[in-house]
Amino acid sequence: xxxxxxxxxxxxxxxxxxxxxQYRNDRQAALAPFELTDEEVAALTEPxxxxxxxxxxxxxxxxxxxxxxxxxxxxxxQRMRDGIEAHGPVREGVYAITGYExxxxxxxxxxxxxxx
Amino acid sequence: MPLxxxxxxSHAPGITGRAxxxxxxxxxxxxxxxxxxxxxxxxxxxxxxxxxxxxxxANFFMNNMPSFAVGMADFYDGxxxxxxxxxxxxxxxxxxxxxSHRLITExxxxxxxxxxxxxxxxxxxxxxxxxxxxxxxxxxxPVNINCQGPPLAPLNRAWAFGEAIRRAADSVPExxxxxxxxxxxxxxxxPDSGKINEEWDRDFLDRWCRNxxxxxxxxxxxxxxxxxxxxxxxxxxxxxxxAAAKGATGTVRFFEPVPIFAVGCTVADYQLVAP
Numbered sequence: 001x002x003x004x005x006x007x008x009x010x011x012x013x014x015x016x017x018x019x020x021x022q023y024r025n026d027r028q029a030a031l032a033p034f035e036l037t038d039e040e041v042a043a044l045t046e047p048x049x050x051x052x053x054x055x056x057x058x059x060x061x062x063x064x065x066x067x068x069x070x071x072x073x074x075x076x077x078q079r080m081r082d083g084i085e086a087h088g089p090v091r092e093g094v095y096a097i098t099g100y101e102x103x104x105x106x107x108x109x110x111x112x113x114x115x116x
Numbered sequence: 117m118p119l120x121x122x123x124x125x126s127h128a129p130g131i132t133g134r135a136x137x138x139x140x141x142x143x144x145x146x147x148x149x150x151x152x153x154x155x156x157x158x159x160x161x162x163x164x165x166x167x168x169x170x171x172x173x174a175n176f177f178m179n180n181m182p183s184f185a186v187g188m189a190d191f192y193d194g195x196x197x198x199x200x201x202x203x204x205x206x207x208x209x210x211x212x213x214x215x216s217h218r219l220i221t222e223x224x225x226x227x228x229x230x231x232x233x234x235x236x237x238x239x240x241x242x243x244x245x246x247x248x249x250x251x252x253x254x255x256x257x258p259v260n261i262n263c264q265g266p267p268l269a270p271l272n273r274a275w276a277f278g279e280a281i282r283r284a285a286d287s288v289p290e291x292x293x294x295x296x297x298x299x300x301x302x303x304x305x306x307p308d309s310g311k312i313n314e315e316w317d318r319d320f321l322d323r324w325c326r327n328x329x330x331x332x333x334x335x336x337x338x339x340x341x342x343x344x345x346x347x348x349x350x351x352x353x354x355x356x357x358x359a360a361a362k363g364a365t366g367t368v369r370f371f372e373p374v375p376i377f378a379v380g381c382t383v384a385d386y387q388l389v390a391p
Contacts, residue, residue, distance in 0.1 A: 004178060015196055015236065059305025060172035060264060067201045073134065080307040094266055094346055095306070105151045 003036045003056045005085045009044065010057065014064040049076060050083020056093030117283040121159040122291035123385030124324070124354045125153060127169060128304065129239040130377035132246060138376045149370035149383045150247035153295075156369075157248060162293035164212055164255040165248065166219075166281070168357065170242030170263035170298045170350040175232065182230035183269035184277050186223070188216035189192040189295035194237030202239055204246050209237065210316035212255040215290055219257065223283035226362065227277050244297050262357065263298065271333045272348040274352040277358025285360070289368035293302045298350030301343070302379040308345065310375035316344050317371070317380045320351065322340045324384065327358050347379070355357075 008029060013019045023030040036044070043051040049066055051086040053059070059080075066076040090096045131150075156374075174196045176182060180318040189211045195204050204326050208323050213233075237245070237260050240282065245256065261277070262268055272289050285292040300320050301313040323331040340348040358366075364386040 002313075007173075007179065008179070015174065016161050053307070058173065059262065059309075063305040064197060067198055073137075077309055078308055084307065094264070 002035050002040065005036055006040050006044065006052070006055060007057055007061055009034045009036070010061045010065050014061060015070070037109065043053060049079035050081075050084070052083070053080040054083045054087040054090060056090050056096055058094055108110060117224055117286070117288055117291050119169050119282055119294055119388060120162055120291045120362060121157050121295075121385065122357050122364070122388055123153065123157075123226060123294070123368045123383070124296040124299075124357050125150065125241045125244050125300070125383045126377075126379050126381045127243045127297035128377050128379040128381075129197065129202055129243060129306075130374075130379075131243050131381065133201055133239075134376050137205065138374060142372065142374055145372065146370070146374060146381045147247065149381070150244070152369065153383050153385070154248045154250075157295070160293055161291060164215055164257055165245075165295060166257040166259055166285070167245060168259035168261065168281075168294065168296045168353045168372040169244075170353055171240050171260040172238055172264055174179070174238035175234070176260065176262065178265050179390065180267045181262055181265050182260070182380045183234055183262050183273065184227065185230040185260040186216060186220050186229055186233045186235075187211060187235040187256075188213055188220060189233050189235060192237055192256060192258060195281070196236040197242075202242065204242050205390060206244075207252045209245065209249075209252045210255045212256070215255070215288065216257055218288050219281075219284040222287045223280040225280075226283070227273075229277075229280075240244045240297055244274055244295060247255045250296065257292075261352045261386075262316035262363050263352050263369040264346075266337070268337065268349060270344070271335060271352065275329065275333060275359040277357030278325065281356065282360040282362055285307050294357060294360055296353035299348065300351065300354070300382060301345055301347035302347035304347045304378050311345065312373040312375060312380045313344055314373050314380060316348075317373075317382075321368050321371065321382070321384065323366060324354055326363055327361060327386070329358070332358055357386070361388060364388050
């Protein structure tokens with residue numbers, strides 16, 4: 001796991017047209033400078049938005065990567081939900097630190113509070 | 117010159133980027149609230165607008181993440197996001213390096229702050245400014261509080277930062293308008309996007325309007341996350357504006373939950389008291 005480098009790559013591609021161009025031409029080559037596991041490389045090259053969210057990528061970075069791939073907003077949200085469904089709770093990062101377990105659990109907690 | 121304006125507003129990218137998907141009446145009401153905020157700010161005849169946002173990994177990343185940062189340049193470009201996505205055309209906003217330098221120097225007497233001579237505005241600054249200075253003709257002093265990459269500076273430090281901003285603004289001859297952006301409860305860019313805890317928001321705004329320091333600092337991040345989402349961490353900018361308002365009380369000019377914008381859209385300001 002190297003969430004830091006997954007997010008570093010996304011940070012760079014989000015803001016640098018030259019890396020966007022490199023990624024369009026050769027995704028593996030664009031990822032080569034970053035310390036990534038095979039699982040992470042696969043998620044970034046496919047791209048698998050749901051898997052990336054499951055791995056812990058911050059949505060503020062991920063949403064721009066999705067937009068770069070012409071993924072519409074509603075589809076982007078659904079892919080993250082599907083990722084949690086398929087792979088389980090977020091593994092690492094800000095959502096895991098704060099106990100993110102998925103939309104359903106989060107909603108239930110809020111409703112429970114309202115009931116009280 | 118004492119601070120001439122202190123207010124807060126939302127900055128969610130959906131406010132411009134997904135405006136076409138919103139109920140037209142709701143969208144127009146939100147945009148009208150921003151327009152009124154612009155009119156109110158213009159009435160104070162500011163020489164510069166200091167926009168304090170929670171930046172989202174556009175300039176600052178976890179390789180070197182400042183808790184507090186202030187821009188110090190003569191111009192700033194934006195938006196860093198795709199213009200078609202954010203529905204804001206590329207712009208160059210004027211800055212004022214000399215003014216920033218003097219403000220930062222004063223702030224450093226009491227807080228540690230990073231400065232940045234380059235800054236690409238993301239939606240945290242670009243969305244509010246697209247309404248508040250649509251001709252991009254008012255010098256901007258960008259300010260960032262890290263609300264995205266924990267560990268985050270605790271709220272009492274955001275309060276101290278706001279106090280430092282006020283001391284700095286009061287120390288220069290220019291008329292400074294201060295606008296904090298972000299919050300309140302929201303789960304931006306996650307599967308929970310669109311969820312808004314209105315009750316939590318209204319309670320927070322009540323504390324904000326009363327400028328009740330103890331009540332405003334009585335939050336911890338785990339509880340905020342559970343009840344207000346990771347977007348709730350952005351209350352730091354609102355809290356800093358409260359401190360900068362130096363005891364003034366405030367008014368909510370507009371608040372309405374808009375799920376397609378992923379936030380309870382907010383415009384509020386303090387009635388500053390001349391010293």
